[in-house]
Amino acid sequence: MNKIVAKEFFSENVVRLEIEAPRIAKARRAGHFVIVKNGVDGERIPLTIAGSDPKKGTIDLVVQRVGVSSRKLTELNVGDEITDLVGPLGKATHVEKVGTVLACGGGVGVAPLLPIIEAFKLAGNRVITVLAARNKDLIILEEQVRKYSDEVVVMTDDGSYGNKGLVTEGMEMIINREKVDLSVVIGPAIMMKFASMTTKKHNIPTMASLNTIMVDGTGMCGACRVTVGGKVKFVCVDGPEFDAHQVDFDEMLLRLSGYKGIEKEAELNYLSKNCNAK
Amino acid sequence: MAVSPEFLKAEREQPWRVELRSKMKNKERTALTRVHMNEVDARERILSNIEVNQGLNQVQAMAEAQRCLDCPNPTCITGCPVEINIPKFIKHIECGNFADAAKTLKETSTLPAVCGRVCPQEKQCESQCFYTQKMNAEPVAIGYLERFAADWEQNSGQMAIPEQAPANGIKVGAIGSGPAGLTFAGEMAKKGYDVTVFEALHEIGGVLKYGIPEFRLPNRIVDVEIDVLKKMGVKFETNFVVGKTANVEDLQEEGYKAFFAGSGAGLPRFMEIPGENYIGILSSNEYLTRVNLMNAANPTTDTPIISGKRVAVIGGGNTAMDSVRTAKRLGAERAMIIYRRGMDEMPARVEEIKHAQEEGIEFLTLTNPVEYLADSQGRVSQVRVQKMGLGEPDASGRRRPEVIEGSEYLIDVDTVVVSVGVSPNPIVPDSLPDLKMTRWHTIEVNDDNLQSSIPFLFAGGDIVRGGATVILAMGDGRKAAAAMDEYLQKNQ
Numbered sequence: 001m002n003k004i005v006a007k008e009f010f011s012e013n014v015v016r017l018e019i020e021a022p023r024i025a026k027a028r029r030a031g032h033f034v035i036v037k038n039g040v041d042g043e044r045i046p047l048t049i050a051g052s053d054p055k056k057g058t059i060d061l062v063v064q065r066v067g068v069s070s071r072k073l074t075e076l077n078v079g080d081e082i083t084d085l086v087g088p089l090g091k092a093t094h095v096e097k098v099g100t101v102l103a104c105g106g107g108v109g110v111a112p113l114l115p116i117i118e119a120f121k122l123a124g125n126r127v128i129t130v131l132a133a134r135n136k137d138l139i140i141l142e143e144q145v146r147k148y149s150d151e152v153v154v155m156t157d158d159g160s161y162g163n164k165g166l167v168t169e170g171m172e173m174i175i176n177r178e179k180v181d182l183s184v185v186i187g188p189a190i191m192m193k194f195a196s197m198t199t200k201k202h203n204i205p206t207m208a209s210l211n212t213i214m215v216d217g218t219g220m221c222g223a224c225r226v227t228v229g230g231k232v233k234f235v236c237v238d239g240p241e242f243d244a245h246q247v248d249f250d251e252m253l254l255r256l257s258g259y260k261g262i263e264k265e266a267e268l269n270y271l272s273k274n275c276n277a278k
Numbered sequence: 279m280a281v282s283p284e285f286l287k288a289e290r291e292q293p294w295r296v297e298l299r300s301k302m303k304n305k306e307r308t309a310l311t312r313v314h315m316n317e318v319d320a321r322e323r324i325l326s327n328i329e330v331n332q333g334l335n336q337v338q339a340m341a342e343a344q345r346c347l348d349c350p351n352p353t354c355i356t357g358c359p360v361e362i363n364i365p366k367f368i369k370h371i372e373c374g375n376f377a378d379a380a381k382t383l384k385e386t387s388t389l390p391a392v393c394g395r396v397c398p399q400e401k402q403c404e405s406q407c408f409y410t411q412k413m414n415a416e417p418v419a420i421g422y423l424e425r426f427a428a429d430w431e432q433n434s435g436q437m438a439i440p441e442q443a444p445a446n447g448i449k450v451g452a453i454g455s456g457p458a459g460l461t462f463a464g465e466m467a468k469k470g471y472d473v474t475v476f477e478a479l480h481e482i483g484g485v486l487k488y489g490i491p492e493f494r495l496p497n498r499i500v501d502v503e504i505d506v507l508k509k510m511g512v513k514f515e516t517n518f519v520v521g522k523t524a525n526v527e528d529l530q531e532e533g534y535k536a537f538f539a540g541s542g543a544g545l546p547r548f549m550e551i552p553g554e555n556y557i558g559i560l561s562s563n564e565y566l567t568r569v570n571l572m573n574a575a576n577p578t579t580d581t582p583i584i585s586g587k588r589v590a591v592i593g594g595g596n597t598a599m600d601s602v603r604t605a606k607r608l609g610a611e612r613a614m615i616i617y618r619r620g621m622d623e624m625p626a627r628v629e630e631i632k633h634a635q636e637e638g639i640e641f642l643t644l645t646n647p648v649e650y651l652a653d654s655q656g657r658v659s660q661v662r663v664q665k666m667g668l669g670e671p672d673a674s675g676r677r678r679p680e681v682i683e684g685s686e687y688l689i690d691v692d693t694v695v696v697s698v699g700v701s702p703n704p705i706v707p708d709s710l711p712d713l714k715m716t717r718w719h720t721i722e723v724n725d726d727n728l729q730s731s732i733p734f735l736f737a738g739g740d741i742v743r744g745g746a747t748v749i750l751a752m753g754d755g756r757k758a759a760a761a762m763d764e765y766l767q768k769n770q
């Protein structure tokens with residue numbers, strides 16, 4: 001059992017949970033993720049680790065409400081226990097000194113990006129970060145990102161904060177200004193697709209951290225499979241990071257929609273049940 | 279490690295066995311006919327997850343036990359990977375001593391109620407039975423009797439806890455809680471070790487829980503056996519991935535002296551044909567895990583499942599049968615097996631195939647998928663298959679399937695379950711750079727004692743064999759325990 005020791009709302013639908021998990025806090029590196037399942041009837045869902053405190057024995061998870069399972073998680077409070085939490089899973093980010101790193105985070109993708117930025121900064125790189133979201137409320141973890149970035153560019157779709165425009169516009173601005181040696185893009189699949197097209201145009205090596213549907217998270221089921229460079233890869237054991245220019249994002253987008261109908265219905269059911277209860 | 283013939287002989291000469299043999303002539307015994315398993319009718323059972331085989335009743339079991347001749351040279355035992363003293367337990371049943379029969383099973387088998395259900399006895403003990411070997415007759419129903427005795431004990435509410443040597447305080451770890459790991463844990467606990475089993479998933483039991491469906495092996499049966507292990511002092515750590523949550527070295531620092539890797543064959547294989555990543559195409563591991571472990575078909579759980587009206591399962595093994603029969607129970611109108619060889623070459627158990635046929639499963643044999651087609655949303659809608667003919671036998675001894683040119687046609691489907699095998703799970707090996715692997719990515723072990731290239735690490739089950747049966751995994755767990763014990767005693 002893993003107790004929730006702190007909870008913070010980043011926005012209406014995005015919550016940070018600090019959870020007791022001493023072993024994971026110690027073992028996790030940038031790039032790792034966990035699988036969470038709450039209650040006997042809960043679903044196993046993958047979540048990225050935004051940070052940890054090995055001394056305190058806690059990890060930080062950022063959860064966005066996208067379905068019943070994530071919604072239920074965000075409804076837990078400090079003191080509640082999560083029944084099942086396993087990790088750290090996946091391969092850790094390969095970090096080295098390359099020069100200038102352009103890190104791009106879209107929406108809650110900033111959460112897994114944060115430890116990666118930190119690691120690249122500590123490895124002696126110049127780090128420029130582009131944070132992108134639909135509006136000001138959805139820009140998260142900006143302060144922490146600033147700590148490990150030499151420069152931060154904020155982009156919002158509606159211009160309510162930072163520059164008005166898409167993530168790719170912010171990226172182009174930097175790329176046209178200076179030499180970038182490596183790019184890291186994390187966010188919704190559609191954002192990663194376009195961000196990686198942008199860097200491809202400029203021949204900048206790019207890695208993307210993929211968040212697919214998962215069940216076990218240990219290579220056992222194949223639910224997480226994606227095509228990378230024409231080969232089938234399992235995100236949970238071969239990834240989650242891959243060469244973004246090799247990833248078939250269109251297929252990934254399609255596969256992500258696999259349970260959309262069922263999930264929407266389940267969420268509506270859940271919400272209406274809750275309303276009736278109140 | 280074979281049981282010594284002298285020991286078996288001494289057991290056979292015990293007065294009660296001698297007397298029992300004299301009660302009935304062999305001729306009378308062999309004149310009896312083999313018992314039939316009581317089964318739930320196919321039309322009824324496909325409506326739920328009810329267990330298909332209902333077991334024998336006492337009268338049936340005692341009558342079947344009379345068929346066993348209590349041979350002086352019980353060849354059946356040689357067919358059993360965990361060397362159950364078969365005549366002894368059967369003779370206990372014949373006299374109505376069911377508790378002693380169960381106890382006999384437990385002498386060498388950690389999970390008799392499981393084995394009694396899922397072992398391919400027709401290929402093991404029963405294939406070596408005197409009736410099969412010498413009389414060309416139907417073997418004694420060893421598997422049914424095993425299940426009977428184990429169930430009798432489970433239902434009695436008084437599970438015997440096996441005798442244990444005094445605790446020696448030596449900590450050992452099992453990686454994976456499937457049949458290999460559980461057997462290993464039970465054997466080591468008997469020898470007095472302090473055993474912890476590490477399981478990556480949230481439930482103990484490995485493939486027994488996520489893989490084999492309720493209608494063939496109810497979870498509660500597995501849980502009772504696990505409970506016995508707990509009573510023996512075995513500790514379980516769920517949600518613990520050795521190699522990730524902690525490395526073997528970390529655990530050594532915590533005092534673990536040796537490990538047994540029984541982490542199974544993870545990675546499901548796909549055929550790598552066009553369209554295989556469309557929505558609605560999933561591995562049998564994913565399909566069965568969603569249904570069995572996550573209980574996805576139950577509307578009160580949060581895990582979704584897609585199981586359509588026209589389900590094609592690719593493959594001919596037990597997992598394929600489990601998947602296709604599950605699809606039927608989830609409401610498929612057409613549930614089909616697509617298999618590239620013929621009916622005779624199918625690796626699934628005869629009983630599973632028979633049950634599947636009774637349940638209205640369609641068998642498209644000598645048929646091989648070559649491509650999937652999808653609708654505009656990327657959902658699989660059709661599979662293109664080609665017909666195969668059988669050529670000369672290949673390395674496996676089975677006749678090689680050959681493509682019949684121009685035989686392609688389309689089948690409408692909305693769910694496809696790919697069940698064409700698995701590769702070993704890479705997580706444990708990846709975390710141990712010094713570990714020697716085979717070119718099939720299985721852990722290389724010494725065949726005699728299952729020791730790996732890292733002396734304190736033993737391994738067995740699918741991580742070594744690549745894809746075998748529950749009982750072979752159990753045999754490995756037992757063998758590794760004996761070898762590890764010897765290793766640890768020497769290196770104290």
Ligand code: FES
Nearest residue numbers: 217219221222236
């Ligand atoms: S989540 Fe099951 S294999 Fe990756």
